Amino acid sequence: MSSNAFYLPISEVGGVGSHWQRKVMPSNCLHYCPPSAGGWGIIRVGLLVPESVMLFVSPAGCGRHGAIAGIQLGFKKRLFLLYLGEVDIVTGQHMERIPQAVADILATAQRRPKALLICATCVDALLGSDYDGLTRQLEAEHKIPVRICHMDPIAMDGKTPPPLTVQEAVYSFLQPSRQKEPAVNIIGNFAPIDAESEFYDVMADAGIGAVRHIAACSSLEEFQLMSRSTHNVLIKQGGRLAVRQMQERLGIPFCFAPVAYGLETIAQTYHTLGEFLGVELCTERYREEAEEAINSYQSALGPLSVAVGSTANASPFELARALTEYGFRVRYVFADLILDFDVEHVEWLKHHTPDVEVFTNVHPTMVDFLNCGLTADLAVGFDAGYFCSGAKTVPLTLDSQPYGYRGVISLLREMLNAFEHPSNHREQMYASGMVI
Amino acid sequence: MKGLYKVLPPFTPDYSGVCSVLFELGGIVVIHDACGCTGNFTGYDEPRWYGSSSAVFSSELREVDAVLGDDKKLLGRLENAAHILGRSFVAIIGSPAPMVIGTDYEALAHILSQRTGLPVLTFDTNGMHYYDRGASLAFMELARRFVKPASISIETGVNIIGATPLDLGNRQQVEKLISLLSSAGCRIVSCWTMGSTLDDIAQSAQARLNIVISRTGLEAARYLESEYKIPYVAGIPIGSAPTRSFIDAIRLWLGINGKPAAPHNASEPVAGVHNALIIGEQVTSNAVRDCLRLDMGITNVTVASFFGVDQALLKEIDRYLDGEDDLTALVKEHQYDVIIGDPLYRDLVAPFWEGCYVAFPHVALSGRLYWNSGFDCIGEAGLALLREGILSESSGISVAERVK
Structure with a gap:
């Protein structure tokens, strides 16, 4: 390392903080927002509810990133913004203006929405605005379900950070159902598991009649079928509050079966899943398929040096471990948080690849990243691609969902594709519509 | 309903306006927020962010x-x-x-300045106002805090005040403007704040004229006029005849000899265009109006702005817009033949208006x-843009569609 950018050798990674997430960066630092920061954002996640609209109640500036991403990605027509002024903050008058705004939106909508989300922000969190009474009033008046969600990053380090509470709000539209069907809901991520994944066949062989995901539902009615499912499979931590609420309210038990790319981790995940479902899952042939693919792609790609980022659709530490196990050389990991799931993989990396360096995306010294001279042949995740500016980048975004052994094959295919059809990082990243 | 926005995204907020002005000046620029506001600026308001080493946090x-009013953490992070x-x-x-919690920025600045020995600027922005207010505050603060009295005066020296990508779009526009002024015999002392350092800005009092290219620079220019007796002109050269007039006026101010522009012959009005509306920032919109009038003979032109308007630059026909409803009412009332503005305004008026829309991002x-999009409006390019937009609309190809 030739620069002063903050990093930790993997051997020193432990993390600071509490609850379920620990930070890599020391707490006495300002927060850098690289261009590669972001994901789906609260608004886009909230609007996963089919046939819904959102009223975003905030100071004018707060909704800008979500609204422009909405224009870019096509959901802006379902997003409405009610601006707060100083007088509203002092008097709380905005709570009285919301019913009028809702009536206006419903009266002028080309197609009447079947559900409404109201999104409040940091300001309401500090003011303690009471939205519960308001939602009941609006439901009674307009005969549609109304839920409140929050885009309040001020609560990010607490027990109910907005990326989790928005998913809780989304699934709170589901009504309890007496009818039960042998089906699983996939929770925590934003796109249905890729059709090529073996997961569907594995579930079908195990007698699971349907694999349901919110993004595959074209109507609110179809979304409600998720209440009938017998099991929830949590594949990303962002849904952890949602599955707990669904267990309590709808009686659907859940199991954490995270997205992973290491063969052993995938095998363990299927084992856990089989126990949860009470069946033995037959996955051996898919594993063999993945092993063959690893050998084949590894030969084609050669001994690559790789940087792994945290915007990728993966746990960066688990992915770094997986890539190492495939035979590639992981040089850098860009990660800001260490979740419970990561700990085992951090420990593995400490033992097997002690020369891995862990950077955060957010440390103030990262403004001088160009002087860091970080080089890698391949970067997985937009953040890794940004900081290792000469690397070919595999975005591996949240817009599609690899899973299981065929997720490994999908990743390897994308790695090869990054070399055969290299893309402009900047164009690719801005086109993705990522929102902080 | 006032305050309800159904079509337009929020405009760039005031805190981003401040950041945009300070972006190239080598400071530590910190938005006191939970990260979302900073993400607005870095992701959506600042074209220079990708690949930059500006210290915005x-x-x-x-x-x-x-809740606890714990400023120690903030001060510690800033100091670090x-x-x-x-x-x-x-x-x-x-x-x-x-x-909401009533942060005392002046006290923070006092403590931090004592601890670090650095000048500390503070801006009481809140995301409820638009970029123009924040940028104006920042230009004013630069004028107040950093400009030094000059021991010499550069006879042909000018400062350009009010340059940010928020109004100009890209660096090429500033470069073209500087090139035009240099060719006219001006020496650029500083450009606030694209392409100049804080040291350049400190030397601004050496200039004999300030050229204010957006409304955001007006307050600072007026301060410099009262403090250092530097007069200002407000305008930006868009179009053919207006650019010649602009250059002549600046030469006249500075006493630079040069061949004056040939007398302008009034242009024949574009057939079928009786009135036009320009939606945007006031100085740029006025310049577009000049282009329509002088180069294309379109004289009935209204400027409307969602941002602050300066009375001195306002015509009776112009309008301040306080929300989407104001714009829709204005367009419904006047049924303009031509509307010029950011492509997103088109989504607002399209359901009830049919005319020629010229995209001006x-x-x-x-x-x-x-x-x-490679947008280019300075000088002759501005006329080409407007002429092409207005004339080609009749053939069904609009600029708006092409820049997408």
Whole structure:
């Protein structure tokens, strides 16, 4: 390392903080927002509810990133913004203006929405605005379900950070159902598991009649079928509050079966899943398929040096471990948080690849990243691609969902594709519509 | 309904306006927020962010710190950054959450300045106002805090005030403007704030004229006029005849000899265009109006703006817009033949209006959606843009569609 950018050798990674997430960066630092920061954002996640609209109640500036991403990605027509002024903050008058705004939106909508989300922000969190009474009033008046969600990053380090509470709000539209069907809901991520994944066949062989995901539902009615499912499979931590609420309210038990790319981790995940479902899952042939693919792609790609980022659709530490196990050389990991799931993989990396360096995306010294001279042949995740500016980048975004052994094959295919059809990082990243 | 926006995205907020002005000046620029506001600026308001080493940060304000009023954490982070990054000043910029808890920015500046020895600027912004207010505050603060009395006066020296990508879109526009002025015999003392350093700005009092190219620079220019007796002109050269007039006027101010522009012959009005509406920032919109009038013979032109308007630059026909309903009412009432503005305004008027829409992207509205469109409006290119937009609309090909 030739620069002063903050990093930790993997051997020193432990993390600071509490609850379920620990930070890599020391707490006495300002927060850098690289261009590669972001994901789906609260608004886009909230609007996963089919046939819904959102009223975003905030100071004018707060909704800008979500609204422009909405224009870019096509959901802006379902997003409405009610601006707060100083007088509203002092008097709380905005709570009285919301019913009028809702009536206006419903009266002028080309197609009447079947559900409404109201999104409040940091300001309401500090003011303690009471939205519960308001939602009941609006439901009674307009005969549609109304839920409140929050885009309040001020609560990010607490027990109910907005990326989790928005998913809780989304699934709170589901009504309890007496009818039960042998089906699983996939929770925590934003796109249905890729059709090529073996997961569907594995579930079908195990007698699971349907694999349901919110993004595959074209109507609110179809979304409600998720209440009938017998099991929830949590594949990303962002849904952890949602599955707990669904267990309590709808009686659907859940199991954490995270997205992973290491063969052993995938095998363990299927084992856990089989126990949860009470069946033995037959996955051996898919594993063999993945092993063959690893050998084949590894030969084609050669001994690559790789940087792994945290915007990728993966746990960066688990992915770094997986890539190492495939035979590639992981040089850098860009990660800001260490979740419970990561700990085992951090420990593995400490033992097997002690020369891995862990950077955060957010440390103030990262403004001088160009002087860091970080080089890698391949970067997985937009953040890794940004900081290792000469690397070919595999975005591996949240817009599609690899899973299981065929997720490994999908990743390897994308790695090869990054070399055969290299893309402009900047164009690719801005086109993705990522929102902080 | 006032305050309800159904079509347009939010405009660039005031805190981003401050950041845009300070972006190239080598300071530590900190938005006191929970990261979302900073993400607005870095992701949607600042075309220069990708690949930049500008030190713009979030303070990462959290609920517990806000509720307890714990400023120690913020001060510690600022001090730490000043220590490890070694920049020349610190700016602390407000956002909605610290407004709710009544953050005392002056006290923070006092303490931090004592601890670090650096100048500390503070801006009581709150995300409820638009970029123009924040940028104006920042230009004014630069004028007040950094400009030094001059021992010499450069006879042909000019400062350009009011340059940010939020209004100009891209760096090429500034470069073209500087090139035009240099060719006219001007010496650019400083360009506030694209392409100049804080030291350049400190030398601004050496100039004999300030050229204000957006409304955001007016307050600072007026301050410099009262403090250093430097007069100002407000305008930006768009179009053919207006550019010649602009250059002549500046030469006249500075006493630079040069061949004056040939007398302008009134242009024949474009057939079928009786009235036009320009929606945007006031100085740029006025310049577009000049182009329509002088180059294309379109004289009945209204300028309307969602941003602050300066009375001195306002015509009776012009309008301040306080929301989407104001714009829709204006267009319904006048049924303009031509509307010029950011492509996103078109979505608002399209359901009830049929006419020629000329796309004139404004980063303060559409942000990253068009900032790479290669937009070019300075000088003759401005006329080409408008002429092509207005004339080609009849053949069904609009600029708006092409820049997408």
